Amino acid sequence: MRSVDEAIEAQLRAALPIAAFRPLTPAYLEEPRGLFHGDGGLLIAPGTVDEVSTILRACNDAHVPVVPFGGGTGLVGGQVMQNARPVILSLERMTRIRAVHPTENVLVAEAGAILADVQSAAEGAERLFPLSLASEGSCRIGGCLSTNAGGVNVLRYGTARELCLGVEAVLPDGTIHHGLKRLRKDNTGYDLRALLCGAEGTLGVITAASLRLFPRPARTGTALLCVRDPSAALELLALAQAQLGQGISAFELIKGTGLEFLAEAGMGGPQPFAETPEWSVLIDLGLGPSDDPEAALLTLFEAALEEGRVSDGVIAQSQSQRTALWKLREEIPLANKAVGAISSHDISLPLSQVPAFLTRADDALAGLGPFRVNAFGHLGDGNLHYNVFPPVGEDKSTYLSQRDAIRTAVYDLVEVYGGSFSAEHGIGRLKTGELARYGDPARLAAMRAIKRALDPYGIMNPGVIFPQA
Template sequence: MTPDWLDDLRATLPDEALREVGDAYLAEPRGTWRGSAGAVVAPRNAEEVSQVVRFAAARGIPIVPWGGGTGLVGGQTMPDAAPILLTTERMRAIRAVHPAENVLIVEAGCILADVQSAAAQADRLFPLALASEGTARIGGLLSTNAGGVNVLRYGNARDLCLGIEAVMPSGEVFRGLRRLRKDNTGYDLKGLLIGAEGTLGIITAAALRLFPRPVSSGTSMMVVPGPEAALDLLSMAQASGGVSAFELISGQGLRFLAETDLPVRPPFDEVPEWSVLIDLGLGPGGDPQKQLETLFAEAFDIGLVSDGVIAQSEQQRHDLWAVRETIPEANKRVGAIVSNDISLPLSAVPDFIEGCTIRLRREEDLRINCFGHLGDGNLHYNLFPVEGRTKADYAGRAAILREIVDEEVAAREGSFSAEHGVGRLKVGVLERYGDPTKLAAMRAIKDALDPKGIMNPGAVLRSR
């Protein structure tokens, strides 16, 4: 049904700013959510975004920001209304490069891979890296405070951003594209908007931090007895310096690669139950291969590793990382009953994996693929059907299984959302486990900045 305000909206914007409402904008990657939209608009700049927001605010029309559509918690979909879906896909300019300052200013619609390439052309590194970097856009990544594989060394998206430009719920433009490392002039509005999932405003551009490119890099996959040994190996690796990423990989994830006929395989004759992927980035004079060889030898002597491969070329580095980065695609093909993006204190990781796994398997016959960014305590602890069954067979049990995981995480003072955000999927979990004072403050901020409740309503906090 065509909304009665659509003709007025068309009159507000250039013709090229309107898009056809279709599946490309309404579906999300896992098929868990399907949204709706009364209109899809693609503004060219912050001023056009401001026009859209003012139009929506005057009529009380919800706005759902849409970046690359790669979110996994339903933040980019609104199934129960006909909102204006605002895509940043036309806002893709690299506005400025400041190599001497290690700063890159980009618009929100820039795809992450293009930002990485722009940094490389300036002989710099933008270290945010994740599996969806070919489609994820900077605005969405900042709005969810994305993590990725290099958080251990460089931090989350919030840590990689010096300033932002954003359109507030009133339609006013916050012009905060400052390139300062220190700025204590009042409340940190930038930090508030980053991670807010479009509920407090729409990010339109960002000043991003760059870093010197490592002179030399090295990658190794090592077999470990279990998560506890992996943590000990992490400590040893960090003592040597230069660790950019430290990924935990379970044997189930590797077996899924073969089960789903994906063209990558682990570099071992037998699939190990646990392995880690280590990435080093060193400065002048560093020898990452020698450092990894020394790490392996010392860890082998004390029983922390039993086998391993050290990349001898850039292609071999790529092949090892392809194993890790293809696991999410294998998961998608198998079909998860429940997907969990959790974080834990590092010392609690082994106990959680053991305890939660035992409890789940008492409840249901299932397979568990546990993998993720061990260096910062972020695990993707996902539950799958046993062979011969599908996730539909577990439909009546999924909520119970998810609740068990949430309880086990909370019992160890962890978080049920590490890097994917809250979206619409986890609003109830936030209400159950969130600190009451924090939730009250969040609600007060939302009501103050967005009194009409038009900015991505239903994401992060329930709509009033």
């Protein structure tokens, strides 16, 4: 594998408009957690799919690595290549919403469109694009698709892959796949769309996508309900699903530790309970025009109270109260950052295994040291962010030597319970070791065969998913 050199740079400059070349600022060589640092490269921001094709064809011929770059918000180092100077192919100039089809509930966006702009374009047509995550103000839809992003609305609407009807993409050899179909049903061979979604830029570059829209729920409601423990939270989920079916848009678990971190960090706004609940659940409803979400939440709360599944709760009575409740959930990651995690784990579990996992994981960590654990996240999907912190008043630096032991303890248990060591963030460069260790061997062999078949020279995002040779 050859780094970008003068010859290939000259070739690319001759083949592309000058506007495609932008200064390589440090932002392209870092990722949010500071775990990976790039060693330079040639930044190119193509303006069209044909320019993307030109770049890939040239790099494929010259065996030069290409790192596709979206919003740079990924948490597993997928956007930062180390030990080589690749072409950094940024989608930042391909940001158009190409079309909105409200009657079809479809929107076609270029890969560089910011997620929040896609949401806004849907809203402008009185529709909902439900993908919603912390970085939505800066992440780009192409990155969301390439990493199969999740977020808070997966329970109801699915992951990024499931929200994607078709893609336009450039394959490693520069050929353009024109697959922007707007169809719900299209059984004409292998699902290349699904393969590219979640491939983290290792099989090509998604340049545009047709995306599913939904009717906007006419009435929304939010409640924060206190539960005894994660088991009770799951019982509450079952009760809520029996009463409200698909009306539940989000079902988020919050641990008392998270609320304490918010208070410590002065974040999240005022907290609704005098005493911090050990566990609580944030429920979001999206219902029809003739429904009453506050009444539905009250019915749920009363039934759950009677069955001993909740002990206290607040139901938002206004949009500002909704926003305030969501602010608690949304700022937990910021509070975590302020406290400083020793190790963070984006895991998922079969729903019924969540309580047993949490008990045993806490026990395992207690055997390693006096750690604090903040477990929170998308309980409706079985997706938890299980993050480990130093004791009160201590700094994570003291404990960094134990990071590997913590990770192994957590992921080994995840494996025992049939879970995933990467629920929504992906593999990137961070978790290639875990994939090799925990991945199903037959699937890994098939993945390697597919990678070799579509990218024989290994130019696409080397080091991601598969360790760099």
